[in-house]
Amino acid sequence: MDTGVGTGIPALSGRVKAVGDAGEDCVGHGSFAAGLIAAAPADGVGVAGLAPRALILAVRGTDTRGGTTPGTLAVGIRTAADQGADVIYVGRAMATGKDELSAAVEHAARRDALVVAPVVPDALPKDSKTGEPVERAPWYWPASADGVLSVGDYGPGGKRPEQAPPTTGADLTAPGDAVVSVGPSGSGHYYGFGSSLAAAHVADAAALVRARHPKLTADETARLLTVGSYPDDPPRLDPYAALTTVLTDGRGAAPRQAAAQLPEKAPNGPRHRALAIVGAGGGLVLLVAGAAVVIPRGRARGWRAPR
Template identity: 35%
Template sequence: MVAAAGLLALGLPVTAAPASALGQCADPTGTYTGAVPWGQRLVDPQRLWPLSRGEGQVVAVIGTGVDGQNAQFAPGQVLGGPGTAPSDCDGRGTIAAGIVGAQPADATTFTGVAPAAKILPLRYTESNGSSAEGGGDPGALAGAIDTALNRGAGVLLIAVPAGSDSPGLDTAVERARAAGAVVVSPAAATQQGAHSYPTTSSGVLAVGSTNQAGQPVQTETGDYLGVAAPGANLVSTSAGGGGSVAHRWPVTDPGLAAAYVAGVAALVRAAHPNLTGDQVVTRLTLTASRPPSGAHDPRRGWGVLDAYAAVSSTLPADVPGPGAPVRPVSLPAVVPAPAPTRPDTDLAAGLIALGGVVAAAVAGLVVAAVRRGKRRAWRPSRFGS
């Protein structure tokens, strides 16, 4: 930990290697009692809980399994039954699951995004999902997606994507989309020019990752990126805690950004139960905090996840989906929520709050802007390569 602290002081990334790659199973750093982690402050789940806690939602965490014995999961929250993997030697599935749904606990300042959501733990690999590093078989991932659908999951978090594609994986993703599920997958490839799968697939919400300064931290780029979320210097639940409230930190892993997005997707589904999966993806994309230009960034998509706007916004009924030839043009109106407004704790949080005020001010222009764009058949603009 001394070495890790030194790297952080220098502004360098600290990455927790998969424990299985080291020939041992994951174990905790300890019980986290520091300041509220920056990613959690950015999403600010406590502000959202009066509107939604993820009630009635099942989030499949597809990767390396989940250690359901960690005491920050509620009894029965991590589901068992056919196809599940309630253990996690590798550790990354448990980290992702904690970001999605860990319960508030007196012993720690860390909490998950959607604590009322159920976690469906599915294992299809023990490795880090890169074909170059020996893991992430797309056929096995396709089978895990089918299991998630059979078990009723409405949000599918690909915690560990595959390093290659296959017709079977493409078909499984199409089935998930047809069933109304939200598939969230990170841009987690570690080699320049490589891609993660099914991150690139149509209908999948592809997630980039940022650090606290808003800078992208992943190598993978592409015009398929939808939104970005925290992926560096994170805190979450750890496997191997033996039934205690146990955590792992600091963790830098671009794949974990997708866990924040999946947690917010569960909040959106609970707050807006009539939305289709595609409409949930549209909402998350339209409400992201974009730069003034509104241009697409190949590493951050349409901007950084804005959880409050995603849950509480009012959108036109005919707002175009992510596959339509119309790009998002403006933040929608944000409906004031009954949750208390917290004081600004950092620049990123302050900008999000300001964005909510601006969005409310332009509420009357949104419907006209979107419909006018549809009539003109806009095409997305992108930053130059």
Template identity: 40%
Template sequence: MRTCAKWAAVFGVISVLSAPAASAAPDLPPITPVLSSYQGCRTASTVDTNDIPWAQAMLRPDRAWQHANGAGVTVAVVDTGVDATSPALAGRVANAGEDCVGHGTFVAGLIAATPRQDGGFTGIAPGARIVAVRATDHAGNATADVVANGIRSAVAGGARVVQVSAAVTEGNGALAAAVRDATAAGAVVIAPASTGDPDKAVPSFPGAYPEAIAVSAIAPNGAPVRTSAPQIKVDLAAPGAMMTGIGPRGNGLFVSGGDAVAAAQVSGTAALVLSYRPALSPQEIVRRLRDTAYPPPGNAPDPLLGSGVIDPEAALTAEFPAAGGKPPIAPAAVHMPPPVDTTPEVTAAVVATAAAVVIAAVTIAAVIIPRGRKRGWRPAP
């Protein structure tokens, strides 16, 4: 029944997003992983809002904070650099410097931004420390060798969680060895499963390596952003469309998306797990992240969702049987509504349609099923 309750909470988020207040939210400037040839460095955002982002409302990291908030854990962000001028990261970023693209700062905020005084956006693990590792050129372009060196620098800097946002479409021996060595040193390497457009997904490295956790993005309705997954390894899924977060040069908010952004939610959750259970090995952390995720429809691994959508609280608190195996969960099949437009311009009307479908599902789970059980009804095997 825990899975039913969890998905009911997810569906409730969608109904909140369809409310008129959500459609009136300010337009946030976008951040992309790479700057185009005609773009200069990202300028500061002057837009702010106290609205709770949909991903935050879905994952509810605050439920895990009563146990741990990431304190004592260092997370490396291998990306475009991290600008620490935002108050949300003040005093907790090593190697901070220029971030022309802004993507590394955005990802670091998703992982570890502190809660705002007036509410709204916060990171998954606001007590964690960030070590910035720039692995791209000025515009955000990366190579396998530079990313490999970035991973090694991250581990040398004491990172137990290595978020590799600067993914590349072709790996090499140096990158594969860097991931293996990082895991052997006790670090968890987390990376996007793919790059490119939703209908033209390209496998990315190091996410394609078996030692790394490859993450794919979901939209506000819980459906995968990707429409197909040819030759893409997916271990876990997390929110990764229309994501709100901080950026460079101030405290204004931006919007971004993609598998690399989704991976930041998993990196933040891994930091929470390590903060609460510091003795865990990388393999034990991966097991927790996978086995406590919201399972895909049918309770079986899915090519677009992997083991399911990350669950921060369960990843911390679940008690596993001594003999191995998953924690005792009674999953229920969930049929998600069709995918919605995942661009920043998605309309409230589309989300509202999805909300109507899932609200009906919640009603069944919350009202009809309990009444049936009182009469002795049991689901068919």
């Protein structure tokens, strides 16, 4: 659920189903995210997503210029869940909309759909008078809702851009700076950055896990992604470990962040992590905004974007 996904992208040929007018993408963000998740090598396209056989369900979550509201996102999450999405990728972080977005996430959880979202916006909005970035909100939605896997970003060498919003409270981190993907048409290659792109990494890893282990529940899949991550603070996504880790208990719920890592004032109620996923071989990935494609094997190894 994002700005749409171009149905004529060679790297996604035959694997995009659009709801309404979501097959057109004038902004390019949704197409970029889809490429990070599911692009497959094609003529003139060197980008490949982690789940290159995944099916993409494109749901428009913005207007034609990329603007959105909590209500629009909530409707999109519900639509994706009702249409059978196994992983619902939300690439937006809203400072408002707690009630309606939390209710939409609960709706998705009842249908065993994993919601993945960035813990903060890619960039903080600027004050209309001073031109300076506004102060970071203590919580963003839907990432802070019960049942959402929240994702932060990092760049080459493990560092983040100096102006990037703090990612306090993320369940996982993944590459989100200097990443490369496709545009809304043709075989062009584009660069992007932000937590929304890191969230795309987690969404495609979730797609692979559910495809490899189709009997796992959403909760169990989420737990595999977290317990199989590289130990850091917060932990870093390791899709290879997630595919091979064996759960040793029956809980299945993803671990919660330590209270000390979260803002002092938390939302009402505990933050239980219950999520669902997409099948890389036949599931549906819902786009809600984001993009990225290089996965690390650990801090010591590092990573670099493709040339």
